[in-house]
Structure formats: structure tokens, C-alpha cells
Amino acid sequence: MEYTVQKLGSLAGVSTRTLRYYDEIGILKPARINSSGYRIYGQAEVDLLQQILFYRELGVSLDSIKEIVTAPSFDGAQALKEHREKLLEKKEQLEVLIKNVDKTIALTEGRMKMSNKEKFEGFKKKMVDDNEGKYGKEIREKYGNAKVDKSNAKLMNMTEEEHERVTKLAEEVQETLALAFATGDPAGELAQKAADLHKQWLCFYWTEYSKEAHAGLAQMYVDDERFTAYYDKEQPGTAEFLRDAIQIYTGMKNA
Amino acid sequence: MEYTVQKLGSLAGVSTRTLRYYDEIGILKPARINSSGYRIYGQAEVDLLQQILFYRELGVSLDSIKEIVTAPSFDGAQALKEHREKLLEKKEQLEVLIKNVDKTIALTEGRMKMSNKEKFEGFKKKMVDDNEGKYGKEIREKYGNAKVDKSNAKLMNMTEEEHERVTKLAEEVQETLALAFATGDPAGELAQKAADLHKQWLCFYWTEYSKEAHAGLAQMYVDDERFTAYYDKEQPGTAEFLRDAIQIYTGMKNA
């Protein structure tokens, strides 16, 4: 049986370019060249190619393969052992690399956490200051100094984990509130869920919860334009809607 | 502080070619080009180069490094994680390769052993045949059929390990004998060591050892030209020398 490049290629699963290259580097020469210059391979070449591809599978360089398959006296096993050593070395290098990459990732994430923590600390401080600056006076008047200080202290002692939870809660309040607002019913399921979420959120800041205080705060959302602006920023009327929902939730008003 | 290519190169431990290449691919461009066309780097470039080299150490491709260091918003940690995945994949591939190489080596050695065993079996058979053909008649006459057959049987049952030991022993006999022959003294230490090694060697073939038989064999080495030729092939007179040494060793002759 005789083969042209493509036939041999498809037989062995390599490209014609590969066969031409192997001819070029002298690792697999065709049995003969026909009158038109075509490469013609025979059975011996098929066998040799199998061998070559076998060693190639093992990652041996074509140069080494050449030595192995062309010199019959060449110690193939020894060559393979040396190749194995090289592979082992490569593997060890890779392991070191991976370790270092891991370290770097850990460091980067560590810094991220640190940086987040710093941001968070800054955020907490700012929040307390804001509270003081914006609402300090009236809140202190309403609830007394001790409570406000305690609330601030709670805020400052909040762990990052708690902060994440409370941030997420705040988002949930917003989302649920937006959906509820679309229903237009402050006594509806969604609105009551929003009120409940709002209570949960509030409990992160308040040292003690009471329905009255909750309803009072809800009223303040409507009375104080700073809060109103915050809640109404997506949909005007949301602050009022939330107050109604909370008043129903706390039982201060009937549905 | 400003740096030319060489100064920056020696500072960072890279070649000037590398710096030019980094300029070429746009990963590290000099701060400015002076009037003579020289590349001039500043502190910012030193820092950037440090970063580049850091990622290079981790095996990241220059293309990826470019993305990491040029786009400030690019998620370096994410890129590193993806890189880590690639490294892990490479490592696994390597492990598979190593396994296959191991298998191949084991197979090859298995075949080698088989082939050696076959060779060895052939060798044993040939040795017995030779013994029969060459010396069978006279040895049978001298020592009787039973002993010769037993000797042959012992030979055929010799394991490969034993065969190696006996081959090595034969070599040692030759070496020691050559050294001893140079001293010219068959009663000397070396000659007596050679005689002793010869006895050990003999014991691999003989089912029972006696001083008389040993001395008799030694005499035969001189009488029979086939043996003489074997021992004298390096130095004429060696067979005779060995006989004398053995006769002294066995106490058949006084030093």
C-alpha cells in the first residue's frame, strides 16, 4: 500500500504540512518521489510515523525523537528517562509558580479586604458624623442623648459582616418598596414585607425597637424633606407610601 | 532620577533588548526620547517595570500583563485566577505525560528484561552444549556422567541474578589474575586472591568442591590448549601461573 501526503495524514491524523515538515527536518522521508514530485510513503513510513507520533505524545522534542528513531542503537529507554526528568522539573517549576500565584492572589484579596475595611471604617465614621450633623439635634431631642450615643456606639462597633448584611437589607427594602409602590396598596403583602424588612434594618441601628418609634420614624420620612428626597428619588410618593405601610404594619393605623 | 536602557536594565536585571522589545510591543514606553533618539526612563517606568517583571515571574504572558498594567480598571486578581487555572491545567497535562512516560519506560524495561532473559536462556543452553561438545567426553571420563549431568542441570537452573554474579566473578578472576601475573609470584597475595576467586567461581558450576579436583582442573588449563588459549590470550603464561597459584592455594604444592 502506498500513500500520498494527504492519505498518510488522514490515516495518522496529522496535517500534510506536518508531513512536509518532517520530511524537511529529515525525521520522516517518503519512500520515494514520483515523476511529478509527489511524496509517496510505504508501510515502513507508516510504522515509523506511528513511532514518531507516539514519542511526540509524550512531549519529546522532534530532535530527540529523531535520535531515538533514526539511530537503532540509541537507548530509547535512557532518552525517555532523561525526558522524564525534564518533565518532572517542569512540573516542579509549575508548582512553585502556582504557589506564588496563590500567594499573590491571597495578598491581593487581603489588601482588598483591608482596603474595604478601611473604606468601611471611614464609612461608619461618616455615617455617625452625618447623623450627628443632620439629625443629631432633633433626634437627641426626641429620644434623648443616651439613646443616640448608644446607637452611634452600636454603629461604630458594627462588624464588616454585619455591615454587609445591613447594606443588603437596605437594598432589599428599596427593591421591595419599589415593587410594593407599583401595587399602590400599603396594606398589601409586598408593602407589609417592605415594612418588615425596614424594621429588620432599623434593628441594626436601634438598641431597642418599639412600634411607636418605628411609626414615628416613618412619619419623619414624610415630614423631613431630606428623608423624603431619599425615598422619593426613584418614584415620588414612596416616602408617604412607606409611612402608610409602616403605620399599618405597626398597627398604628387600620388597613 | 532618569535612566538609559542599560541603567534601567541593570537596575531591574533585564537586558537592553528586553527593554527595547517592551517598548516595541507597547508594554513599557520610555518617559521620553532625548535629542539623540536615546530612550529615557523615569521613576514611573521603573515602578511599572517592577510590576511587569513581577507578573512575568508568575508566568503570565506579556499580552496579559499588558492588559493588567495598562488598564487600571482591569481586575488583576481575576486575571491571576484565570492564569492560575491555566497553570493547573498545564500541571495536570504534565502529570498525565509523566505517567505515560513512566508506563512506556516500564514497558520498555519489561521487554528488555524479557529479551535479556531470552538471551540468557539461549546463553545457558549454548554453554551447556559447548561444554558437552568441547569437553564433554573427557570431563565425563574424568568425573563420571552423573556429576557432569548435575553440573549441567545446575547451570540450566541458574537464575539470572546468579548468572550476573558469576559473570562478575569471572571478570574479577581475570582482573586479579592479570595483576597477579604482573607480580610474577604465584604464592603472593594477589595470586592467592585470584585462586580464591576462581574457587568461588567454580562453585557456581560444581555441585561439590574438592581441593584435588580444583588442582586437577588447574592442571588441565595448562594441558588443554583450548583452556590455555583462553587464559593466555592477554598474557602468555597466565594459564601456567594460575595453575601454580591454585596448586599452592589448595596445598598441593608448597610456595
Next chain:
DNA sequence: ATACACCTTTACGCAGCGTCAAAGTCAACA
């Protein structure tokens, strides 16, 4: 003026092919 160290651009080489491009060959079909 000259030597010497430094700089520049240009370009080949490395491994193992992939991927055109231009041109010749072969069998079949109209």
C-alpha cells in the same frame, strides 16, 4: 584625533507547525 563605551535600528533565529499563495498534476465529466 582617537579610543571606548554606549546608544540606535534592522533583522535573523529558536520550535513546530498553521496558513496563505502561486503553480503544477490527475481523474472525471461535458
Next chain:
DNA sequence: TGTTGACTTTGACGCTGCGTAAAGGTGTAT
């Protein structure tokens, strides 16, 4: 017989990350 389409050939560039000249301009000290 001409044409199409599948196949072949050689030749050459491209990929990575530089090493290593080669040929020529600069800077500074002697």
C-alpha cells in the same frame, strides 16, 4: 478536448520572547 475540482508541489510569513549580531551614530576621556 476543454474544464472543473481535488490534489500536489515549493516558498514564505507568523506566532513568543527575546538572544545575538551587524552597521552606524553619540558621549566622554585621553
